[in-house]
Amino acid sequence: MNETACYILDNGAYTAKVGLSSMAPKIVPNCIMKAKSERRRPFIGSQIEECRDASGLFYILPFQKGFLINWDTQKTVWDYTFSKECCPVNFNETPLIVTEPLFNFHSIQEAMTEIFFEEYECQSLLRINSTDLAEYHYRKVHKNECTVVVDSGYSFTYIVPYINGKKYKNGIRRIDVGGKVLTNHLKEILSYRQLNVMEEGYVINQVKEDSCFVSQDFMGDMEIARKKGSENTIVKDYVLPDYTTLRRGYLRDIVKPDEDLEQQTIRLNNERFSIPELLFHPSDVGVPQMGIPEAIIHSIDLCPEKHKESLLENIILYGGNALFPGFRDKVYNEVRAFALDHFDVNVSIADNPITYAWEGGKHFFRDPEFYSFCMTKEEYEEEGKALAFERFDI
Amino acid sequence: MTGDLEKTYCFKSENKFIVKSGCKKRMWRSLKQILAADRALPWPDDAVLYYSINAPPTFKPTKKYSDISGLPAPYMDRHSKLYYSNAEEFATVRNLPMDITAGYLQLRGASTIVG
Numbered sequence: 001m002n003e004t005a006c007y008i009l010d011n012g013a014y015t016a017k018v019g020l021s022s023m024a025p026k027i028v029p030n031c032i033m034k035a036k037s038e039r040r041r042p043f044i045g046s047q048i049e050e051c052r053d054a055s056g057l058f059y060i061l062p063f064q065k066g067f068l069i070n071w072d073t074q075k076t077v078w079d080y081t082f083s084k085e086c087c088p089v090n091f092n093e094t095p096l097i098v099t100e101p102l103f104n105f106h107s108i109q110e111a112m113t114e115i116f117f118e119e120y121e122c123q124s125l126l127r128i129n130s131t132d133l134a135e136y137h138y139r140k141v142h143k144n145e146c147t148v149v150v151d152s153g154y155s156f157t158y159i160v161p162y163i164n165g166k167k168y169k170n171g172i173r174r175i176d177v178g179g180k181v182l183t184n185h186l187k188e189i190l191s192y193r194q195l196n197v198m199e200e201g202y203v204i205n206q207v208k209e210d211s212c213f214v215s216q217d218f219m220g221d222m223e224i225a226r227k228k229g230s231e232n233t234i235v236k237d238y239v240l241p242d243y244t245t246l247r248r249g250y251l252r253d254i255v256k257p258d259e260d261l262e263q264q265t266i267r268l269n270n271e272r273f274s275i276p277e278l279l280f281h282p283s284d285v286g287v288p289q290m291g292i293p294e295a296i297i298h299s300i301d302l303c304p305e306k307h308k309e310s311l312l313e314n315i316i317l318y319g320g321n322a323l324f325p326g327f328r329d330k331v332y333n334e335v336r337a338f339a340l341d342h343f344d345v346n347v348s349i350a351d352n353p354i355t356y357a358w359e360g361g362k363h364f365f366r367d368p369e370f371y372s373f374c375m376t377k378e379e380y381e382e383e384g385k386a387l388a389f390e391r392f393d394i
Numbered sequence: 395m396t397g398d399l400e401k402t403y404c405f406k407s408e409n410k411f412i413v414k415s416g417c418k419k420r421m422w423r424s425l426k427q428i429l430a431a432d433r434a435l436p437w438p439d440d441a442v443l444y445y446s447i448n449a450p451p452t453f454k455p456t457k458k459y460s461d462i463s464g465l466p467a468p469y470m471d472r473h474s475k476l477y478y479s480n481a482e483e484f485a486t487v488r489n490l491p492m493d494i495t496a497g498y499l500q501l502r503g504a505s506t507i508v509g
Contacts, residue, residue, distance in 0.1 A: 064425045071422065103444045105432040159449075169442040173449045188501050189464065192494075222466055270464045283456040286503015289449040298450065 006095040008361035009081075010130055013063035014154035014179065014320070016045075016077070017358040018087050020094070021365050025358045026087050032060040032073055033202075037243075044080040053243040057202040066101050066155030066178075068108050075115070082120070091122040095374060097361045099130040102158055102172060104394050113388045117380045124374040127392045128364075130357035131160045132167070134350075136367075137360030138316045139165060146303075146310040148296060150331075151357075152279065152321035154179045157292060159299045163307050167393075171302040173295050177282045179320050183208050185285055186275050194266060203249065207238050207266065208275065211251045214326035215273035216333070225270040234272060237265040276324045280334070293334030312339055315347040322353035461498040462486055475499060 010017035012030060019025040028045040035043065037053035048054065062074035082089050089096075096116065100109065109127070116122045131149045138147050139162075151158045155178045161171040187204045190197050197204055215221040225234050241249045242263050251268075255261055278284055280291035290298060300311045315335065317328060332347040339345050350356035364370060375391055429444070437443065460467035460479040467477035471487050474495040478484050487495075 067425060067428070069422060069425055069428070103442070103447065105428050105444070106435060107428055107431060172442065172447045174447045175449045185501075192498065192501065193462070193464075219466070226465055274459070274464055281452070281454070281457065283452055283454075284459070284502065288451045290452040291454075294452055294454070295449045 006097060006361075006365045007089045007091070008358055008365075009096065009098045010133070010355075010358045010361065011068075011099055012130075012153060013061070013066050015354070016081065017355050018081055019358070020087075020089065021362045025355045027354060028077075028081055028086060030062065030074075030077055032076060034058040034060070045077050046086060047080075054202050054241075055243060056199045059201065063155065066153075067105065068112075071111065071115075075119075078120075091116075091120050093123065095124040095126065095365075095371075096120075096122050097126045097128060097133075097365070099133065099357065099361075100127055100394055101156075102129050102131065102160065102174075102394070106389075109389070109392075109394060110385050113375075113380070113385055117377055122377065124371070124376045125380075126370075126374045127388070127394065128361075128373075129160075129167075129394060131158060132393075133357040133360030133364060134316065134318055135160075135162045135165070135167075135360070136364050137356060138314070140363045142314065144310065144314045146307045147314045147316060148300065148311050150292065150296065150315065150317045150319075152178065152292070152317065152319040154320060157279065157295075157319070157321070159292070159295050161299055161303050161311055163303065163311075168303055171299045173290075173299045175279075175282060175289050175292065175295055176287055177278055177285075177289075179205075179208075181285065181287075182212075182275050182278055182321070185278060186212075186271060189271060190266060195264070197266075203240065206241075206249060207268075209323070210249065211236060211238055211268050211272050212275050212324055213273055214276045214279075214324045214330045216326055216330060218273070218277060221273055222270060232269075235267065235269045236272070237267055240264045240266060276321070276327070279321060280330065291334075293331055293338060296331075296335055297338040309343055312343045313346045315345070316350065317347065318350040318353040318356040320354060322349055459502075461502070475504070 005020045005022040007020055008018070014030060016028045016030040017025045018028055029048060033043045033048050035051050035053060036056035038051065043051055060073050062068055062070045062077065068074060081087055098116065100112065112127060116125050131151050134151065135147050135149050145164055147162045149160045149162065157175040157178055159173045161168045183201060183205045186208050187197055187201065190204065221234060224232055235254060236251050237254045238251050239246065239249050240263055241247055246263055254267065255265055280293065282289045282291060296315060300308055303311060317331060321327065328347055328349040332345065335347060336345045375388055379387060458467045458477050459465065460483060461476045462478060462483045465479045467479045470477050471484065474487060474490070476487050476495055476498055478487050
């Protein structure tokens with residue numbers, strides 16, 4: 001087989017990263033949205049860009065708690081994604097790499113295999129964890145033995161240690177905090193403290209993306225946030241979009257009392273850094289779990305002694321939450337503080353945290369053994385799902 | 395797929411995702427049902443599964459923040475169990491109706507009756 005490109009679908013719970021390996025990936029929201037302004041028309045995936053008024057946007061997500069549950073919705077989004085409108089593909093000629101969450105449930109895996117072979121008539125298919133692709137990417141670049149992959153996504157944060165390219169299952173840990181928890185918490189505290197924004201998940205998600213950062217000195221920043229007037233360098237106003245003159249909100253210095261501004265604003269003070277802090281202290285919202293740095297150390301401690309040094313030297317962060325400014329530094333500082341003094345600690349962050357796994361898929365396709373990991377349609381018709389479970393290590 | 399192309403596979407069983415029930419509307423199986431079904435599968439004793447990869451509780455104590463302003467809160471109102479950081483906020487806390495205090499507690503996941 002000598003295909004020149006393969007189709008990679010990194011099917012995340014919030015956005016799917018899709019595209020042929022010969023082109024740049026597209027980021028498609030993995031959901032159907034309904035707007036208050038245009039009740040009749042559902043917006044599938046990237047169609048939301050055509051929506052004039054995204055206030056009161058309602059999401060229909062195929063994923064629930066990080067697992068694919070609603071196949072009707074997913075099928076609609078996939079149909080759109082594979083169509084001419086978005087990112088066309090012919091699965092008869094192109095192999096497909098599709099990602100799944102770690103420890104995906106059996107019934108979901110079965111359905112995945114079935115839908116791609118029977119509905120989309122794929123010629124060859126590879127189902128894989130997105131962390132595997134990320135680890136492959138990292139290993140290609142750094143030529144190292146062991147890696148700790150931290151995938152901080154929409155539903156969960158996964159910490160996965162890899163030893164010589166194989167994931168060490170006993171060391172895998174999941175923290176039940178992801179981007180969704182952060183957005184929802186921001187939405188709730190803003191609604192209690194200032195303005196009711198409970199219906200505005202889409203807008204508040206943008207507020208989070210534009211204004212939150214990870215504090216390096218949490219208590220110090222809290223002291224600054226407590227101050228009044230010009231001494232407080234943290235407090236900012238976020239101008240909310242009104243969808244007539246302004247399509248996306250922005251962060252600005254606080255509005256003076258005598259200033260006349262058309263749009264509504266929200267004042268953000270300690271919210272700016274206390275929201276991403278949840279990734280480091282999930283117990284603040286009643287999730288009785290460790291934060292990311294503590295869980296990294298915990299996970300490495302579960303691995304065999306001789307690999308610890310190599311694991312600590314190769315920690316890679318990716319996923320949407322890695323976009324918060326200061327995320328890497330905070331993880332590094334805390335892991336450094338936890339780890340024994342004579343070990344070196346090295347934490348790196350992906351250049352583009354969102355498409356990191358997708359890019360890994362691109363490298364993986366060029367691997368000479370790529371096809372030995374795939375399953376072909378003939379094999380499926382002959383042996384069925386049992387072979388799929390054997391071959392794909394999910 | 396067109397009708398004449400339809401093949402039947404011997405390894406295929408019935409659709410596992412649709413709840414069989416009297417009502418006409420198709421219902422997708424919920425996450426809970428999938429979880430229960432997955433748990434019921436015959437797993438070897440040392441298998442690593444969804445349940446076993448939960449991160450354990452933290453060793454660090456939970457920090458306390460004022461429910462009103464988000465600032466570090468050294469005090470707790472014994473009556474409503476809300477945190478507050480200064481006297482001004484205490485006055486506000488005392489004037490809040492029951493449903494709002496319950497909402498605040500829910501917000502930080504502290505709405506359990508115990509404690």
